[in-house]
Amino acid sequence: MNFVLFHRQQLLEQILAATRRINVLDANLATGNMGTEEREQAIAEREQPSERVRQLLRQLDVVRDAERQLRQRERDDDNDDDEKQGVPRYQSASPYRSIQRARDGANTP
Numbered sequence: 001m002n003f004v005l006f007h008r009q010q011l012l013e014q015i016l017a018a019t020r021r022i023n024v025l026d027a028n029l030a031t032g033n034m035g036t037e038e039r040e041q042a043i044a045e046r047e048q049p050s051e052r053v054r055q056l057l058r059q060l061d062v063v064r065d066a067e068r069q070l071r072q073r074e075r076d077d078d079n080d081d082d083e084k085q086g087v088p089r090y091q092s093a094s095p096y097r098s099i100q101r102a103r104d105g106a107n108t109p
Contacts, residue, residue, distance in 0.1 A: 004067045011060045018049040018056065025049070 025046040028034070034042065 004063060004070060008060065008063045008067065011056050011063060015053055015056045015060070018053045021049045022046060022053070 025042055029039065029042055029046070
């Protein structure tokens, strides 16, 4: 799970950097103090970070899906453990259950 969170954080930082680059290019284009060639180059350069952001967002979706699956698996494992100990499923659904168990240092219902 830590790897997934770390990867998500890296993707978010890359998206932020690419977005900042787009903003700088947009500001340069808005000033109008460029020649035709410079302007064309800035427009072409602006498309690269935009495409990069789209790719990073797709990767972020994959990471978020993996994170959801891992969390669901953890919940299912907690519920299975609770059911083995005789705790009904509706009682084991509390999000605070695993926090409480971690604090107690035991796997008690």
